[in-house]
Amino acid sequence: MRVTVNRKAHFNAAHRLYNNEWTDARNAEIFGKCANPNFHGHNYELIVSVTGEIHPETGFVMDMKILKNLIRNEIEDQFDHKNLNEEVLEFKTLNPTAENISVVIWNKLRLKIDSKLDLSITLYETPRNFVTYCGV
Amino acid sequence: MRVTVNRKAHFNAAHRLYNNEWTDARNAEIFGKCANPNFHGHNYELIVSVTGEIHPETGFVMDMKILKNLIRNEIEDQFDHKNLNEEVLEFKTLNPTAENISVVIWNKLRLKIDSKLDLSITLYETPRNFVTYCGV
Amino acid sequence: MRVTVNRKAHFNAAHRLYNNEWTDARNAEIFGKCANPNFHGHNYELIVSVTGEIHPETGFVMDMKILKNLIRNEIEDQFDHKNLNEEVLEFKTLNPTAENISVVIWNKLRLKIDSKLDLSITLYETPRNFVTYCGV
Amino acid sequence: MRVTVNRKAHFNAAHRLYNNEWTDARNAEIFGKCANPNFHGHNYELIVSVTGEIHPETGFVMDMKILKNLIRNEIEDQFDHKNLNEEVLEFKTLNPTAENISVVIWNKLRLKIDSKLDLSITLYETPRNFVTYCGV
Amino acid sequence: MRVTVNRKAHFNAAHRLYNNEWTDARNAEIFGKCANPNFHGHNYELIVSVTGEIHPETGFVMDMKILKNLIRNEIEDQFDHKNLNEEVLEFKTLNPTAENISVVIWNKLRLKIDSKLDLSITLYETPRNFVTYCGV
Amino acid sequence: MRVTVNRKAHFNAAHRLYNNEWTDARNAEIFGKCANPNFHGHNYELIVSVTGEIHPETGFVMDMKILKNLIRNEIEDQFDHKNLNEEVLEFKTLNPTAENISVVIWNKLRLKIDSKLDLSITLYETPRNFVTYCGV
Numbered sequence: 153m154r155v156t157v158n159r160k161a162h163f164n165a166a167h168r169l170y171n172n173e174w175t176d177a178r179n180a181e182i183f184g185k186c187a188n189p190n191f192h193g194h195n196y197e198l199i200v201s202v203t204g205e206i207h208p209e210t211g212f213v214m215d216m217k218i219l220k221n222l223i224r225n226e227i228e229d230q231f232d233h234k235n236l237n238e239e240v241l242e243f244k245t246l247n248p249t250a251e252n253i254s255v256v257i258w259n260k261l262r263l264k265i266d267s268k269l270d271l272s273i274t275l276y277e278t279p280r281n282f283v284t285y286c287g288v
Numbered sequence: 289m290r291v292t293v294n295r296k297a298h299f300n301a302a303h304r305l306y307n308n309e310w311t312d313a314r315n316a317e318i319f320g321k322c323a324n325p326n327f328h329g330h331n332y333e334l335i336v337s338v339t340g341e342i343h344p345e346t347g348f349v350m351d352m353k354i355l356k357n358l359i360r361n362e363i364e365d366q367f368d369h370k371n372l373n374e375e376v377l378e379f380k381t382l383n384p385t386a387e388n389i390s391v392v393i394w395n396k397l398r399l400k401i402d403s404k405l406d407l408s409i410t411l412y413e414t415p416r417n418f419v420t421y422c423g424v
Numbered sequence: 425m426r427v428t429v430n431r432k433a434h435f436n437a438a439h440r441l442y443n444n445e446w447t448d449a450r451n452a453e454i455f456g457k458c459a460n461p462n463f464h465g466h467n468y469e470l471i472v473s474v475t476g477e478i479h480p481e482t483g484f485v486m487d488m489k490i491l492k493n494l495i496r497n498e499i500e501d502q503f504d505h506k507n508l509n510e511e512v513l514e515f516k517t518l519n520p521t522a523e524n525i526s527v528v529i530w531n532k533l534r535l536k537i538d539s540k541l542d543l544s545i546t547l548y549e550t551p552r553n554f555v556t557y558c559g560v
Numbered sequence: 561m562r563v564t565v566n567r568k569a570h571f572n573a574a575h576r577l578y579n580n581e582w583t584d585a586r587n588a589e590i591f592g593k594c595a596n597p598n599f600h601g602h603n604y605e606l607i608v609s610v611t612g613e614i615h616p617e618t619g620f621v622m623d624m625k626i627l628k629n630l631i632r633n634e635i636e637d638q639f640d641h642k643n644l645n646e647e648v649l650e651f652k653t654l655n656p657t658a659e660n661i662s663v664v665i666w667n668k669l670r671l672k673i674d675s676k677l678d679l680s681i682t683l684y685e686t687p688r689n690f691v692t693y694c695g696v
Numbered sequence: 697m698r699v700t701v702n703r704k705a706h707f708n709a710a711h712r713l714y715n716n717e718w719t720d721a722r723n724a725e726i727f728g729k730c731a732n733p734n735f736h737g738h739n740y741e742l743i744v745s746v747t748g749e750i751h752p753e754t755g756f757v758m759d760m761k762i763l764k765n766l767i768r769n770e771i772e773d774q775f776d777h778k779n780l781n782e783e784v785l786e787f788k789t790l791n792p793t794a795e796n797i798s799v800v801i802w803n804k805l806r807l808k809i810d811s812k813l814d815l816s817i818t819l820y821e822t823p824r825n826f827v828t829y830c831g832v
Numbered sequence: 833m834r835v836t837v838n839r840k841a842h843f844n845a846a847h848r849l850y851n852n853e854w855t856d857a858r859n860a861e862i863f864g865k866c867a868n869p870n871f872h873g874h875n876y877e878l879i880v881s882v883t884g885e886i887h888p889e890t891g892f893v894m895d896m897k898i899l900k901n902l903i904r905n906e907i908e909d910q911f912d913h914k915n916l917n918e919e920v921l922e923f924k925t926l927n928p929t930a931e932n933i934s935v936v937i938w939n940k941l942r943l944k945i946d947s948k949l950d951l952s953i954t955l956y957e958t959p960r961n962f963v964t965y966c967g968v
Contacts, residue, residue, distance in 0.1 A: 166846040190915035193873005211385035235870035249619035326507035329465005347657035371462035483929035521755035574710040598779035601737005643734035793891035
């Protein structure tokens with residue numbers, strides 16, 4: 153009897169799409185205006201989903217206060233009001249597409265959440281574009 | 289060729305988080321302000337998801353008018369404008385966390401929906417916290 | 425050249441509609457299930473709107489960090505996870521309808537916001553019912 | 561390591577629910593006001609979900625610009641501001657329920673998306689009724 | 697001390713934009729795909745806003761149950777699952793643009809709401825297009 | 833008989849809050865993490881509201897297709913996927929707060945919209961922070 157609990161969070165960041173093994177011309181060709189060297193940005197809305205058994209004493213899969221604080225410490229404090237390409241270590245060499253950001257977030261949270269619990273991430277880059285990653 | 293049909297509904301209720309086998313101090317320690325003995329409350333938003341074959345004559349997995357009425361009779365009329373701890377039988381002894389409420393809703397609806405159809409429940413306790421349960 | 429800045433906040437609370445100068449029968453007749461003596465509850469979503477000149481040095485009508493903290497201290501910390509009828513002084517004798525709650529919130533914030541700035545409040549009791557009050 | 565990318569789109573259309581092998585009386589009995597011979601209509605909101613490996617050079621599962629254009633050409637240009645029963649070939653003989661529309665959309669897109677990528681469709685007929693189809 | 701209370705409602709309808717004093721060519725030129733003679737449709741989302749004094753005994757500007765029923769009887773039952781051009785008397789000779797629909801709704805409700813209360817209408821034709829009318 | 837028509841649009845941009853007549857220390861003190869010299873960003877959601885008489889022949893206050901194209905040409909094409917501080921002329925010397933951005937947008941659109949029509953702008957910097965400007 154497994155239940156999924158979901159928590160919303162958010163961070164505002166600048167980024168550009170850029171493969172640093174390509175020429176600028178190649179980046180512009182493939183990524184269009186998303187490759188703008190002056191950056192653009194988004195309000196990223198994040199949903200963290202944790203699946204597991206309901207603990208019989210608390211009625212919780214996971215205490216939402218703990219999950220909320222974990223997301224704040226591991227993700228919001230690292231990404232909010234930052235330039236992802238310039239200031240987040242993982243994206244020095246990894247293109248900060250929504251796909252790659254969701255994998256980075258998943259990896260950060262996976263280390264901190266009990267391995268008996270499944271983890272899935274949904275990341276809205278805009279209200280019209282979003283990605284989901286569950287680690288497999 | 290299975291399709292999922294989803295219907296939204298809602299109810300407004302008071303509750304508190306409380307394990308009645310614990311002391312009040314233990315409840316306050318674990319559940320914080322959610323254990324307030326005077327209760328607090330939520331606008332619960334519910335999504336009921338039913339999966340099955342499309343009936344070739346109607347084009348329906350399940351008639352939404354029937355599902356809407358079923359949710360009204362089995363859930364909204366039982367929970368809306370109620371105090372979950374005080375007035376809903378299941379929560380006399382079960383802590384009304386979002387996880388446990390979703391299991392109770394699923395069990396009530398499962399009895400009334402054709403067993404050839406799969407059933408899943410998503411329950412928003414707030415716009416920022418929600419749970420999903422599909423019975424396994 | 426006046427601009428309105430708006431900030432969203434929220435609190436979850438229990439309440440019942442009740443005029444304590446009426447009989448219980450009269451309360452039940454007028455307020456229906458909203459008069460349930462065991463209470464029900466809502467996720468109140470609040471929008472605080474402040475109108476004034478843009479400060480030429482900051483580009484702000486009002487610093488949103490200050491407004492956010494003001495709403496937290498004056499409203500969220502007073503109302504969140506509370507029973508409005510039982511635990512909020514103003515509603516000991518005032519029926520906590522959405523209309524009256526919005527007036528109480530407006531009065532609390534008006535005292536703390538520069539009188540050169542206009543103030544308006546929008547309070548969602550549910551996603552389908554909301555009220556606006558601007559103090560006149 | 562598979563990620564799902566999701567893109568929202570929309571079209572506004574008229575339809576009626578109608579099985580043309582039934583009598584009008586039978587249609588009215590089963591479909592109620594949805595069988596109105598003068599039609600009614602909806603703002604359909606569509607989410608197209610594509611799952612696959614992240615391409616190591618681009619960081620994309622699928623270029624969202626390509627997916628956006630594909631949805632415009634294959635779905636929006638065919639369905640937007642149309643009468644589904646009268647003007648969309650597939651619904652000459654197929655009842656345009658949300659379930660059947662989602663299958664038709666899935667089939668149209670499946671032909672145009674690389675077979676290594678999984679495809680799922682979510683179609684909101686109203687903000688309160690929606691369906692999901694993933695082709696199995 | 698005047699407060700505005702707002703209630704959301706909705707109806708799904710077909711329509712086309714059409715001035716019946718113009719040629720079909722002129723209608724097509726001005727209204728584009730909105731003039732499609734086979735109709736298209738929308739999920740109209742309606743917000744009815746009523747402004748007045750708070751009644752000291754009830755704490756209400758207007759009882760929301762009464763407003764909800766009024767909207768159902770006067771608007772939803774007349775417009776829902778209808779073809780506005782063909783089945784709603786007012787639009788036999790009046791082009792059912794969002795502007796004109798909002799005026800028609802306002803006029804219908806104005807007759808039924810106490811003249812001491814101000815009335816305003818917001819009508820969403822789509823999530824991206826909406827109109828407001830307050831009778832002046 | 834004046835009606836307001838509203839159209840939603842959006843653009844994604846990077847910015848930082850910065851008064852270039854202040855020291856960096858002063859900027860950091862007042863604007864906090866919003867002054868990050870590497871920039872951050874937002875999905876700006878824009879609502880443009882135009883108020884006027886309904887034209888008796890068209891039933892329109894203003895043709896939404898024209899308004900949509902005007903917003904695209906004057907605002908979206910200028911601001912989308914840009915760094916507001918670095919690439920938008922107006923913000924070379926003006927701090928791109930939400931307040932100032934809304935005034936700049938209003939001024940750009942005001943030049944292009946018939947002076948018999950009133951104009952108002954609502955700009956969401958995040959789903960939780962937004963501003964309104966109507967030119968007075």
